[in-house]
Amino acid sequence: MPTGTIKMNQPPPQPIIGPPPKSTKYKGVKHTIMVMSGKGGVGKSTISVNLAVSLARNYRVGLIDADINGPDDPKMLGVSDEKVDVNEEGKILPVKTKYNVDVISMGFLLPTEDTAVIWRGALRHKALQQFLEDVAWGERDFVIMDMPPGTGDEALSVAQIVPDVEGVVVVVTPQDVALLDAKKAINFASQMKLKVLGLVENMSGFVCPHCGETVNIFKKGGGEEAARKYNVPFLGRIPLYTEIVESSDNGVPSVSQSNAIAEAFNKITENLLNVMEKRSTVR
Numbered sequence: 001m002p003t004g005t006i007k008m009n010q011p012p013p014q015p016i017i018g019p020p021p022k023s024t025k026y027k028g029v030k031h032t033i034m035v036m037s038g039k040g041g042v043g044k045s046t047i048s049v050n051l052a053v054s055l056a057r058n059y060r061v062g063l064i065d066a067d068i069n070g071p072d073d074p075k076m077l078g079v080s081d082e083k084v085d086v087n088e089e090g091k092i093l094p095v096k097t098k099y100n101v102d103v104i105s106m107g108f109l110l111p112t113e114d115t116a117v118i119w120r121g122a123l124r125h126k127a128l129q130q131f132l133e134d135v136a137w138g139e140r141d142f143v144i145m146d147m148p149p150g151t152g153d154e155a156l157s158v159a160q161i162v163p164d165v166e167g168v169v170v171v172v173t174p175q176d177v178a179l180l181d182a183k184k185a186i187n188f189a190s191q192m193k194l195k196v197l198g199l200v201e202n203m204s205g206f207v208c209p210h211c212g213e214t215v216n217i218f219k220k221g222g223g224e225e226a227a228r229k230y231n232v233p234f235l236g237r238i239p240l241y242t243e244i245v246e247s248s249d250n251g252v253p254s255v256s257q258s259n260a261i262a263e264a265f266n267k268i269t270e271n272l273l274n275v276m277e278k279r280s281t282v283r
């Protein structure tokens with residue numbers, strides 16, 4: 001027979017309530033912009049990397065690959081074989097790229113490119129916190145955060161700890177469901193008290209490399225319609241180009257070339273800067 005007694009009158013332990021505290025050690029960055037979406041595979045990493053490279057022509061830019069489970073940014077920037085170093089103060093040095101963008105990613109910490117990260121939320125959260133606090137970001141005009149997919153736990157945990165977020169850029173695809181996906185992401189942002197800086201419609205029509213004709217595989221205009229409906233700025237659209245896949249796979253961001261694709265990405269950067277300027281936040 002067990003002999004322990006149960007004390008009925010003691011209050012139960014208090015559950016942990018409230019969000020985790022925002023980081024107080026992530027400083028020196030003027031504008032932190034989160035790139036997110038209502039779901040995965042819509043081109044967050046593609047947009048994040050190209051936005052960062054495009055901004056880096058005129059600004060000091062860092063990129064945080066906050067997708068711990070699917071860290072694609074090193075490959076897209078041609079630095080997947082790099083490992084991180086620490087400086088004399090013990091701070092992690094972000095990896096330098098040819099494109100004037102310094103990047104930190106779980107990808108640099110894994111033994112091989114195809115190692116799966118099987119971590120519970122708390123550990124992923126800790127990694128993210130290190131990307132903010134233990135990396136020698138120094139003075140930066142922009143840090144772009146390539147967010148985990150969707151609006152679930154992981155995105156929430158990232159959004160909660162980053163202080164002074166300038167706002168979010170929402171990536172959607174052009175189908176009718178873009179309305180739903182955009183709504184999810186916009187609701188997420190508003191619940192987190194984050195400003196939506198604008199919406200990008202990605203995979204918007206396929207430009208045939210042979211005849212130059214555009215085929216609207218996923219329809220067209222869902223992103224723009226969503227932007228109108230939810231009253232957020234529309235930053236532009238990136239068509240489906242086979243070259244974008246090749247560029248990502250080869251580690252040469254599309255925007256670093258000079259063609260119509262680069263122009264489309266640059267236009268989005270320009271529109272984003274205009275939105276920020278109107279809010280007079282570009283310091």
Ligand SMILES: Nc1ncnc2c1ncn2[C@@H]1O[C@H](COP(=O)(O)OP(=O)(O)O)[C@@H](O)[C@H]1O
Pocket residue numbers: 037039040041042043044045046047072149202203204238239240241242244245246248249
């Ligand atoms: N506009 C586009 N045209 C062609 N391929 C694209 C385009 N945008 C993204 N891709 C490709 O689609 C895949 C998913 O994009 P990615 O940026 O990794 O999405 P996410 O980060 O949202 O999961 C990648 O292989 C990428 O190269």
Ligand SMILES: [Mg+2]
Pocket residue numbers: 044045046067070072146
């Ligand atoms: Mg990604």
